[in-house]
Amino acid sequence: MAVLFALLLTAVVVSTGMGYISITPGEVVRIVGARLTDTGALVAGMDETFPVVVMDVRLPRILTAVVVGGGLALSGCVFQGILLNPLAxxxxxxxxxxxxxxxxxxxxxNISAMGTFSIPVFAFAGAVLTLVLVLYLSASGGGFSSNNLILSGIIVASILSAAISFLKYVADEQVAVIIFWLMGSFGSRTWGDVGFTLVFVTFGLIVFLFFSRDLNLLALGDRSAASLGVNTGRVTLVILVTASLVTAVCVSVSGIIGFVGLLVPHMMRSLTGPDNRRLLPACLLAGGILMLAADTVTRAVLPHEIPIGVLTALIGGPFFCYIFRRKQMGRASV
Structure with missing residues (x-):
C-alpha cells in the first residue's frame, strides 16, 4: 500500500508538470504548498502563469482522473466478488x-439549466434509473442471484444501446458531441468535479471496507455465507447499490471508460491475494495510477489528444487477452 501510494503521489506531481508549458516537479510542489499554506514566498520569482496552469487547469483534471480511475477499479473489484464472475x-x-x-x-x-453540471446530472439520473430497473427485473423471492443480475443488465444495456443509436441518428449536427462524450474525456474538469466524485468514492470505499469480511464469505457461495451468519440478501443489495452509484458518479463526470474496472482487480489480486480488506484499497490506488497514466499520455505525450476511453480499450483489450490466455495455459498444464 505504501509503495502504491508513493507511486500515485509521484505520478500526480510529474503529470502536473507535463504539457505544452513544462513545469518541473519542484515548482509543482512549491505551487501547491503556496496555495495550501497561503505563503506567497514559495512562488516568488516564478512565472506568473505557472500557478494558474497548475491549480486551475491541470490539477483539477488530474485529480478527477485519479478519483474516477480509483472508483471504477473499486467497483470492478466489488462486482467480480459479489457476482462471482471474473469478467464482471x-x-x-x-x-x-x-x-x-x-x-x-x-x-x-442542449440542456444547460444547471450549467456545466447539466450533463453529469442527467447521466447520473440515467444510471440510477437503470440500476432500479435492473434490480426490479432480477428480484425474486429468494433475493438477487448473480445470473439474474447479469442477464437483466445485459437486456437493459442492449435496449439502451439501441436507444442511444437512435438519438445519434436524429442528432444531426450534435452527433459528434455525443460520440465524443461516449468515448470518455477529462477535458475541462473543475474542482467541483473533484469534490463531487471524491465524496461518493470515499463513501463507497467506507461501505465496501465495512462489508469486506462479508464479501470474502460471499465468495464461498450464498449457502456457505449464510451458514456463517451473513445476511446474503441484504449485504448483496447494499454492496450492489453502492458500487453502482459509485460507477454512476464516475461515468457521469468522465464518460464511458472501459477496462479499468476489469483489469485492475485481476492485477492487484495477484499481488495482494483475494482478501478484500487488502484488495479494495490496492485497487483504489492502482486504478488511480492507471487512469492518470492513460490521461497523461492522451494529454501531454500524443501530438493530438484522443478520447481516453479509446486509449484504455486499445491497451486494456490486448492486455486482458494476454492475462486470460495465460490463465488458460496454466489450467491446461495442471
Whole structure:
C-alpha cells in the first residue's frame, strides 16, 4: 500500500508538470504548498502563469482522473466478488449504458439549466434509473442471484444501446458531441468535479471496507455465507447499490471508460491475494495510477489528444487477452 501510494503521489506531481508549458516537479510542489499554506514566498520569482496552469487547469483534471480511475477499479473489484464472475466490471449491470443515455438526451436537447453540471446530472439520473430497473427485473423471492443480475443488465444495456443509436441518428449536427462524450474525456474538469466524485468514492470505499469480511464469505457461495451468519440478501443489495452509484458518479463526470474496472482487480489480486480488506484499497490506488497514466499520455505525450476511453480499450483489450490466455495455459498444464 505504501509503495502504491508513493507511486500515485509521484505520478500526480510529474503529470502536473507535463504539457505544452513544462513545469518541473519542484515548482509543482512549491505551487501547491503556496496555495495550501497561503505563503506567497514559495512562488516568488516564478512565472506568473505557472500557478494558474497548475491549480486551475491541470490539477483539477488530474485529480478527477485519479478519483474516477480509483472508483471504477473499486467497483470492478466489488462486482467480480459479489457476482462471482471474473469478467464482471462496473458496466455489467448496464449502469454505464444508462449514464450514456442520460448524457445523450442532455446533449441532444442542449440542456444547460444547471450549467456545466447539466450533463453529469442527467447521466447520473440515467444510471440510477437503470440500476432500479435492473434490480426490479432480477428480484425474486429468494433475493438477487448473480445470473439474474447479469442477464437483466445485459437486456437493459442492449435496449439502451439501441436507444442511444437512435438519438445519434436524429442528432444531426450534435452527433459528434455525443460520440465524443461516449468515448470518455477529462477535458475541462473543475474542482467541483473533484469534490463531487471524491465524496461518493470515499463513501463507497467506507461501505465496501465495512462489508469486506462479508464479501470474502460471499465468495464461498450464498449457502456457505449464510451458514456463517451473513445476511446474503441484504449485504448483496447494499454492496450492489453502492458500487453502482459509485460507477454512476464516475461515468457521469468522465464518460464511458472501459477496462479499468476489469483489469485492475485481476492485477492487484495477484499481488495482494483475494482478501478484500487488502484488495479494495490496492485497487483504489492502482486504478488511480492507471487512469492518470492513460490521461497523461492522451494529454501531454500524443501530438493530438484522443478520447481516453479509446486509449484504455486499445491497451486494456490486448492486455486482458494476454492475462486470460495465460490463465488458460496454466489450467491446461495442471
Amino acid at each position: 466490471d462496473p458496466y455489467t449491470l448496464g449502469v454505464s449504458a444508462g449514464a450514456a443515455f442520460g448524457a445523450a438526451v442532455a446533449l441532444l436537447l
